[in-house]
């Protein structure tokens with residue numbers, strides 16, 4: 001059993017404009033810093049399971065490195081083919097310099 005929300009990394013591990021992935025239990029989770037706000041989504045592309053942390057974060061859109069599909073990070077919406085299935089999002093919070101992820105709750109910015 002993991003605690004929830006889970007402390008995943010220090011805020012300085014993810015500079016603004018970058019993304020990193022982490023294993024939380026059985027789940028691969030990507031954590032993004034977009035202009036100082038932290039977001040978390042499932043870490044695998046919904047097209048063919050590439051690690052999204054290998055992709056390119058441009059503004060609030062992550063482009064997958066494998067076939068260049070893309071997702072809007074705050075909502076998890078697929079925005080570019082060949083990605084059509086939205087990404088799962090997770091609620092994040094920052095506490096004591098740590099980024100915490102709640103695997104049981106979607107991001108408040110998700111539909």
Ligand code: FES
Nearest residue numbers: 045048064067069
């Ligand atoms: Fe991401 Fe194909 S695996 S676009």
